[in-house]
Amino acid sequence: MSAQPRLLEVRKNILKQNDIVARALRERFRAEGTFVVSLVSSPGAGKTAFLEKTLTLLRPHYRVAALVGDLATENDALRLARSHAPVKQITTGTLCHLEAAMVERALADWDTDTPEFLFIENVGNLVCPSSYDLGESLRLVLLSVTEGEDKPLKYPTIFNSADVAVITKIDLAEAVEFDEALAHANIQAVRPAMHCLTVSAKTGVGMPEYLRFLENRFADAFETSGPRI
Amino acid sequence: MSAQPRLLEVRKNILKQNDIVARALRERFRAEGTFVVSLVSSPGAGKTAFLEKTLTLLRPHYRVAALVGDLATENDALRLARSHAPVKQITTGTLCHLEAAMVERALADWDTDTPEFLFIENVGNLVCPSSYDLGESLRLVLLSVTEGEDKPLKYPTIFNSADVAVITKIDLAEAVEFDEALAHANIQAVRPAMHCLTVSAKTGVGMPEYLRFLENRFADAFETSGPRI
Numbered sequence: 001m002s003a004q005p006r007l008l009e010v011r012k013n014i015l016k017q018n019d020i021v022a023r024a025l026r027e028r029f030r031a032e033g034t035f036v037v038s039l040v041s042s043p044g045a046g047k048t049a050f051l052e053k054t055l056t057l058l059r060p061h062y063r064v065a066a067l068v069g070d071l072a073t074e075n076d077a078l079r080l081a082r083s084h085a086p087v088k089q090i091t092t093g094t095l096c097h098l099e100a101a102m103v104e105r106a107l108a109d110w111d112t113d114t115p116e117f118l119f120i121e122n123v124g125n126l127v128c129p130s131s132y133d134l135g136e137s138l139r140l141v142l143l144s145v146t147e148g149e150d151k152p153l154k155y156p157t158i159f160n161s162a163d164v165a166v167i168t169k170i171d172l173a174e175a176v177e178f179d180e181a182l183a184h185a186n187i188q189a190v191r192p193a194m195h196c197l198t199v200s201a202k203t204g205v206g207m208p209e210y211l212r213f214l215e216n217r218f219a220d221a222f223e224t225s226g227p228r229i
Numbered sequence: 230m231s232a233q234p235r236l237l238e239v240r241k242n243i244l245k246q247n248d249i250v251a252r253a254l255r256e257r258f259r260a261e262g263t264f265v266v267s268l269v270s271s272p273g274a275g276k277t278a279f280l281e282k283t284l285t286l287l288r289p290h291y292r293v294a295a296l297v298g299d300l301a302t303e304n305d306a307l308r309l310a311r312s313h314a315p316v317k318q319i320t321t322g323t324l325c326h327l328e329a330a331m332v333e334r335a336l337a338d339w340d341t342d343t344p345e346f347l348f349i350e351n352v353g354n355l356v357c358p359s360s361y362d363l364g365e366s367l368r369l370v371l372l373s374v375t376e377g378e379d380k381p382l383k384y385p386t387i388f389n390s391a392d393v394a395v396i397t398k399i400d401l402a403e404a405v406e407f408d409e410a411l412a413h414a415n416i417q418a419v420r421p422a423m424h425c426l427t428v429s430a431k432t433g434v435g436m437p438e439y440l441r442f443l444e445n446r447f448a449d450a451f452e453t454s455g456p457r458i
Contacts, residue, residue, distance in 0.1 A: 144273070155353075
């Protein structure tokens with residue numbers, strides 16, 4: 001298709017522009033003592049339920065806040081607000097991913113205390129968010145047991161761009177005959193030595209280990225003393 | 230972002246180019262008596278399992294074939310080949326959707342009998358495939374019960390660009406406390422009067438109704454006589 005080279009060029013410019021904004025955000029988060037965790041996954045992998053649980057469990061011990069991206073609706077922000085943490089929805093219209101400039105704009109007019117943990121829930125999409133740095137400290141890719149064990153092989157880029165894989169909805173593993181060893185093998189095939197957690201936001205399984213992991217990363221980043229939970 | 234207007238312009242050209250190829254494909258399919266069904270959904274909504282079952286059940290009665298799109302791997306083509314129908318994988322690299330030109334290229338060097346039903350499984354993505362006409366006769370959007378009932382509200386464009394909604398994995402409805410009436414209400418809110426089917430590829434529930442629906446559409450399109458199954 002003749003238009004392709006030009007599209008690539010324009011796309012490169014957008015990515016470059018995004019990287020500049022993301023770098024500025026990262027410096028700002030670092031200076032302000034905010035540890036930023038972004039979440040990517042397919043639609044329906046359980047990002048919002050997992051994040052609601054995370055906010056609820058962290059909030060008594062840390063200042064937490066969340067930004068949540070969707071094409072339409074404020075549903076996710078309403079669900080997350082049940083955690084009583086400050087939450088702001090970013091609606092992207094037809095855009096299939098968040099960009100750093102959207103995060104910057106959302107923060108600009110947000111009258112909330114500077115959080116210690118800021119979570120950013122991306123639009124549900126296993127392809128497009130991989131290219132956009134949001135200035136996060138840690139990117140989690142969620143894989144629900146209902147999606148099948150071969151997702152890492154089929155969407156390698158998103159697993160490569162993430163820091164940690166989180167297997168969600170483990171309470172449904174038996175009902176869907178999920179093969180956890182195979183899922184781990186496929187994650188390792190795409191990204192050797194990738195850190196991997198297994199959780200159920202519904203039953204709470206794996207949540208203590210996940211929170212301890214976040215606390216340790218926070219302590220490492222800002223050289224604070226031990227866990228508060 | 231200053232690059233945006235230029236990106237929009239380039240994107241419009243690509244879409245226009247895609248529409249021209251799609252129109253030519255549609256005319257060709259019509260002339261050759263091929264009814265083309267495309268499938269879109271999130272990653273892991275069960276497109277491949279559903280398609281494998283469809284091919285297996287249709288194949289004794291119709292000439293069937295399938296094209297399947299993925300970023301990487303030939304896994305889906307291998308799974309679908311178990312149906313003994315002709316199947317061809319299209320790997321898209323980093324591209325998050327199929328385009329009409331890819332379908333055209335895949336057909337060009339495919340030495341197979343002209344099918345009566347050609348199925349095209351798109352890349353797992355609820356956003357980007359909505360804009361790309363593939364010359365199909367019918368576009369199905371799949372929504373698995375594990376994804377949550379609010380997906381139509383959050384991804385309205387893909388539901389609007391599809392002809393039929395198929396609720397999949399209904400065998401898991403109880404385990405995930407799926408509210409079918411709410412899902413239907415949300416589909417109707419986004420696209421009033423949208424035709425909706427409910428299936429389980431695992432147990433076979435709903436498959437006869439779905440096959441009857443396909444047969445009727447095929448008969449309407451090519452003015453053939455009644456069902457063969």
